[in-house]
Amino acid sequence: MKLFDVYPLFNVEIVKGKGCHVWDSEGNEYLDLYGGHAVISVGHSHPTYVKAITDQVNKLGFYSNSVINSLQQKLADKLGKACGYDDYSLFLINSGAEANENALKLASFHNGKKRVIAFKHSFHGRTSAAVRVTDNPKIIAPVNEDLAVTYVPLNDSVIVEDELRKGDVSSVIIEGIQGVGGIQVPTDHFMRELRELCTRYGACLIVDEIQSGYGRSGKFFAHQYAGIQPDLITVAKGIANGFPMGGLLISPMFKPVYGMLGTTFGGNHLACAAAIAVLDIMEGEGLIDNAAKVGTFLLKELHQLPGIKEIRGRGLMIGVEFEESIKEIRTRLLFEERVFTGVAGTNTIRLLPPLCLSMEEAADFMDRFKKVLGA
Numbered sequence: 001m002k003l004f005d006v007y008p009l010f011n012v013e014i015v016k017g018k019g020c021h022v023w024d025s026e027g028n029e030y031l032d033l034y035g036g037h038a039v040i041s042v043g044h045s046h047p048t049y050v051k052a053i054t055d056q057v058n059k060l061g062f063y064s065n066s067v068i069n070s071l072q073q074k075l076a077d078k079l080g081k082a083c084g085y086d087d088y089s090l091f092l093i094n095s096g097a098e099a100n101e102n103a104l105k106l107a108s109f110h111n112g113k114k115r116v117i118a119f120k121h122s123f124h125g126r127t128s129a130a131v132r133v134t135d136n137p138k139i140i141a142p143v144n145e146d147l148a149v150t151y152v153p154l155n156d157s158v159i160v161e162d163e164l165r166k167g168d169v170s171s172v173i174i175e176g177i178q179g180v181g182g183i184q185v186p187t188d189h190f191m192r193e194l195r196e197l198c199t200r201y202g203a204c205l206i207v208d209e210i211q212s213g214y215g216r217s218g219k220f221f222a223h224q225y226a227g228i229q230p231d232l233i234t235v236a237k238g239i240a241n242g243f244p245m246g247g248l249l250i251s252p253m254f255k256p257v258y259g260m261l262g263t264t265f266g267g268n269h270l271a272c273a274a275a276i277a278v279l280d281i282m283e284g285e286g287l288i289d290n291a292a293k294v295g296t297f298l299l300k301e302l303h304q305l306p307g308i309k310e311i312r313g314r315g316l317m318i319g320v321e322f323e324e325s326i327k328e329i330r331t332r333l334l335f336e337e338r339v340f341t342g343v344a345g346t347n348t349i350r351l352l353p354p355l356c357l358s359m360e361e362a363a364d365f366m367d368r369f370k371k372v373l374g375a
């Protein structure tokens with residue numbers, strides 16, 4: 001059987017990781033400024049993380065959601081404390097798309113409305129409702145088209161209000177910081193306006209923190225820079241450092257009903273063990289403060305470089321936009337300087353390293369980046 005060929009691949013196989021470094025099958029070492037697509041939060045193969053998963057699988061890997069799994073409550077307690085939402089409830093699933101899918105459903109169950117407002121250049125995943133609120137017609141199949149969605153520009157509260165005034169909007173979904181859209185940061189002022197408008201017009205505010213959350217922005221959630229509280233918050237990626245998991249944080253205004261949401265694998269024992277270890281490591285090693293500190297250093301250093309169109313981001317979620325395609329820069333970074341980076345569109349390099357990136361590693365990255373740019 002062949003693999004269904006949907007990914008254009010770099011000719012590299014990564015077989016080992018440690019901290020912010022990975023190794024390929026030929027023994028070459030790379031600096032990881034990509035974090036396997038913003039997934040590696042506490043670093044590759046952290047000993048606490050490895051031990052937690054190993055111990056758990058030796059005891060029990062999986063049992064169903066029809067019986068008590070106290071690891072889920074342990075995770076909810078720790079997460080509530082870590083992010084400041086201890087009065088919210090947690091629903092656990094397996095991916096970011098599923099988290100958004102359930103958030104959109106829950107909003108609609110709650111207020112009985114159907115239309116969703118999403119933002120231009122948004123990305124929310126590839127399942128039915130999540131892909132429909134993603135602003136990319138190429139990945140929306142005909143079967144996904146029926147959900148009514150209106151895409152509006154980021155940071156334009158007048159247009160948002162014009163839509164909300166029509167009275168049929170169930171939810172507004174926005175990324176804490178747009179990732180796939182090229183690290184576009186909504187202004188704090190706009191986030192506050194959005195919060196106020198959703199409350200005024202009876203729409204639920206969903207903030208997708210799948211890429212920007214879990215400490216990546218230098219705060220637990222990127223929306224916390226604006227001092228707001230969404231009704232629903234979605235998380236995935238960094239939550240379990242690569243073990244597949246997603247979560248939906250639900251405000252107390254939503255009332256659960258047996259059977260309204262459900263999943264086979266969501267919140268399984270292994271995923272919970274991984275996610276609990278991630279929070280323990282993040283707290284023990286001060287990784288959110290580290291993301292803020294090293295991110296500030298990187299932003300400052302990047303601003304010294306010539307020939308760059310724009311630099312955007314917060315913490316360790318940084319976009320470096322060039323006037324021209326970055327294909328060659330990214331390829332040279334990978335094969336000549338052995339640095340993994342991400343990309344957004346054709347002209348933006350995305351930096352999404354593990355949150356444990358040290359100042360020395362950040363400086364090392366800058367040296368290698370300058371070599372490629374000839375700066």
Ligand SMILES: Cc1ncc(COP(=O)(O)O)c(C=O)c1O
Nearest residue numbers: 095096097123124125179210211
């Ligand atoms: C902001 C955002 N939302 C949702 C998703 C989808 O997550 P997953 O691929 O885990 O379904 C992603 C993935 O890149 C994302 O960046």
